[in-house]
Amino acid sequence: MNRRTRRLTDRPGLQPERTALSWDRTAIGLLANGALLVFRSNHAGQIVLYIAAGFALLATLTCALLSRYRHRRILTVATTEIRAFTGGLLTVTGLIVGLGLVVLVAALSAL
Amino acid sequence: MSTGSAARDAHEGDAPDEGAEIDIEPDYRFTLANERTFLAWNRTSLGLIAGGVAVLQLVPEFGPTGSRHIVGALLAILGIVVSLASLRRWALVQRAMRRDADLPPSRLPLVLTGGLIVVTLAVVALVLAAR
Numbered sequence: 376m377n378r379r380t381r382r383l384t385d386r387p388g389l390q391p392e393r394t395a396l397s398w399d400r401t402a403i404g405l406l407a408n409g410a411l412l413v414f415r416s417n418h419a420g421q422i423v424l425y426i427a428a429g430f431a432l433l434a435t436l437t438c439a440l441l442s443r444y445r446h447r448r449i450l451t452v453a454t455t456e457i458r459a460f461t462g463g464l465l466t467v468t469g470l471i472v473g474l475g476l477v478v479l480v481a482a483l484s485a486l
Numbered sequence: 487m488s489t490g491s492a493a494r495d496a497h498e499g500d501a502p503d504e505g506a507e508i509d510i511e512p513d514y515r516f517t518l519a520n521e522r523t524f525l526a527w528n529r530t531s532l533g534l535i536a537g538g539v540a541v542l543q544l545v546p547e548f549g550p551t552g553s554r555h556i557v558g559a560l561l562a563i564l565g566i567v568v569s570l571a572s573l574r575r576w577a578l579v580q581r582a583m584r585r586d587a588d589l590p591p592s593r594l595p596l597v598l599t600g601g602l603i604v605v606t607l608a609v610v611a612l613v614l615a616a617r
Contacts, residue, residue: 387514390514390518390519391518393522394518394521394522397521397522397526398525400525400529401525401528401529401532404528404529404532404533404536405532407532408532408535408536408539411536411539411540411543412539412543414543414544415543415544424543449514449518454514455514457514457517458511458517459517459520459521459580460521464521464524464573464576465573467525467528468528468569468570468572468573471528471532471535471565471566472566472569472570474532474535475531475535475562475563475565475566475569476562476566478535478538478539478542478558478562478565479538479559479562479563481542481558482538482542482555482556482558482562483555483559485542485552485555486552486555486556
């Protein structure tokens with residue numbers, strides 16, 4: 376509806392909301408990984424799982440903060456000034472790859 | 487397989503006429519849509535990694551010794567590959583939009599499907615190996 380009746384350059388509409396929700400779901404995904412990592416981790420010598428869970432928790436926090444930062448930025452600048460969020464995307468990729476690597480180490484170290 | 491397709495993606499991305507095009511920032515809706523697509527792929531990656539963790543944590547021992555750890559490791563590797571490939575994909579799409587060019591073809595679905603088939607075949611092989 377907004378698209379037809381209002382000038383897009385003035386009103387961002389639902390796009391920022393969907394983007395913020397997408398960021399928040401990603402943060403929840405990281406949190407779920409952290410929860411799974413400490414769930415029933417009673418195997419011998421699985422300290423690496425707790426390290427991984429701590430990492431996942433920090434990653435969740437970082438992702439949530441990125442989400443908030445991005446959302447505020449989108450809402451405060453003119454829509455014509457909204458740019459690609461390269462730093463944030465690099466960060467979240469780094470966090471997820473890091474988590475994957477820790478899980479990989481945990482899997483292989485228990486072999 | 488995944489590494490090979492990532493390398494081909496990289497080759498396609500490095501267009502020979504780089505610099506000849508004029509970069510104009512696309513409409514913010516396209517920028518945000520590209521960002522959400524990237525995030526969706528990364529949630530897929532997180533799902534794969536979570537699957538790996540779940541196999542390690544929750545699944546009872548099956549097949550030959552260490553089967554769970556092999557499956558968990560495969561899922562984690564697939565998650566890492568998907569996350570890295572989605573970043574590359576995001577960058578290629580953003581650049582194409584800035585130049586008003588056609589969007590580059592994506593091999594990500596192929597990578598994901600192929601990876602899942604590999605994981606599934608590994609599980610089947612490990613289960614059968616114990617019989």
